Amino acid sequence: QHFSVVVVGAGPAGLTVGNILRAAGVDCLVLEAGTRDFIERRPRAGVIEERAVRGLERRGLARNLLERAQAHTECEFRFDGERYRFEYTRLTGSHHFVYPQQFLVTDLVREYADVRGGEIRFGVRDVRLHGLESGRPSVSYVCPDSGERRVVEAGFVAGCDGARGVSRAALPPGRVRVARHDYGVGWLALLAEAPPSADCVVFGMHPRGFAGHMARSSEVTRYYLQCPPGDDPGNWPHERVWAELRERLGAVGAPPLEEGRLLERRVLEMHSHVVEPMAFGRLFLAGDAAHLTAPIAAKGMNLALYDAFLLGDGLVAQLTQGDGTGLSGYSATCLAQVWDYQEFSEWLGEMYHGTASGDPYRAGAALARLRRLFGSPLAAAAFAEQYLGTRTTG
Ligand code: FAD
Secondary structure, three states, X not given: OEEEXXXXXXXXXXXXXXXXHHHOOOOEEEEOOOOHHHHHHOOOOOEEEHHHHHHHHXXXXXXXXXXXXXXXXXXXXXXXXXXXXXXXXXXXOXXXXXXXXXXXXXXXXXXXXXXXXXXXXXXXXXXXEEOOOOOOOEEEEEOOOOOOEEEEEEEEEEEOOOOOOOOHHHOOHHHOEEEEEEEEEEEEEEEEEOOOOOOOEEEEEOOOOOEEEEEOOOOOEEEEEEEOOOOOHHHOOHHHHHHHHHHHHOOOOOOOOOOOEEEEEEEEEEEEEEEEOOEEOOEEXXXXXXXXXXXXXXXXXXXXXHHHHHHHHHHHHHHHHOOOHHHHHHHHHHHHHHHHHHHHHHHHHHHHHHXXXXXXXXXXXXXXXXXXXXXXXXXHHHHHHHHHOOOOOO
């Protein structure tokens, strides 16, 4: 069997690439390790930049999102019992959309497989990439039912299999550079079966550690609590979680937290990495497969979508018009934005974590960052531009 493009991974990146290819009539195959049910239910991101939403809309992929997502125009910082409201839409004219990642993945997989007639195989095991430097690469995998290894030939391979996938490992070590950053903290990621406790995203900077509040829907809210790296979620029973959230997010005039059952409780290692370049021979990486961004500034899924737009459009131009300019500039264009978002995440991370670092120098500097946002219109405008992702780079 031969496909013009084989896409490994059916996350936001892979499904967006697949949809763009199908819209242009390009034949492609998506290979996914999980089941359809698993990918349609896995909760992760929720905050999507307006520019990413417009990119999806232009490609006919945002109908449900535009009907159902909430638009956010402000966020709130809490520090020392005070609330600092930051009106980013007033500064940029742009807003954030809140739409759970699993809803977007569900929309994308339906559009790809059920509407645009794209082929997708779920539950594949042990995916391997072959002959990437030759003109005829191939991808092999083990079928979930028969246990047999199948081989498909591919004109191009899109490696969209996330941070733990196999595509990245196919890049020869001597030809890539992996840059890593460790924030030195953990985040306990929580999903509570409870309505949001504020009308916007809330960031709590507290001597006991950072705490975050992010609406997901009218029934479910995501919370974060900074914790030691490698902490055991078992150390965080229900009562401790809510007591700590109340303490760290407490502020004068703040509505009380709406408590609820914890649906998810896991410790995220807060680290980031970037793989350069994002292409090798006929393999192109997109999304978390190429760059992991700790969820400090809610950038990971947005970057995955921006990569996918460029890669999808570049593959279509190559395969339908023989125009290779998009693909040849793909890695450099993506990386300019990836580094911009990495740097912003690091800047914001220091503001979140400095207060609890135990180092009075870092704590003082973190407070200076917060004061500058609320004391300098120029600093506020620059922050809003980065937080909203309104500037295109590269
Ligand atoms: P993934 O979503 O990881 O998709 C990769 C797919 O490949 C998966 O379906 C996987 O099953 C499949 N796969 C893996 N290995 C193989 C293999 N060997 N063979 C075949 N298939 C394979 N980002 C934001 O922008 N905003 C947020 O608010 C935000 N919040 C987050 C909160 C949390 C708790 C977490 C963990 C992340 C958050 N992110 C956020 C980051 C975001 O979820 C990721 O950046 C995004 O999922 C990346 O999409 P992707 O398509 O590149 O990879």
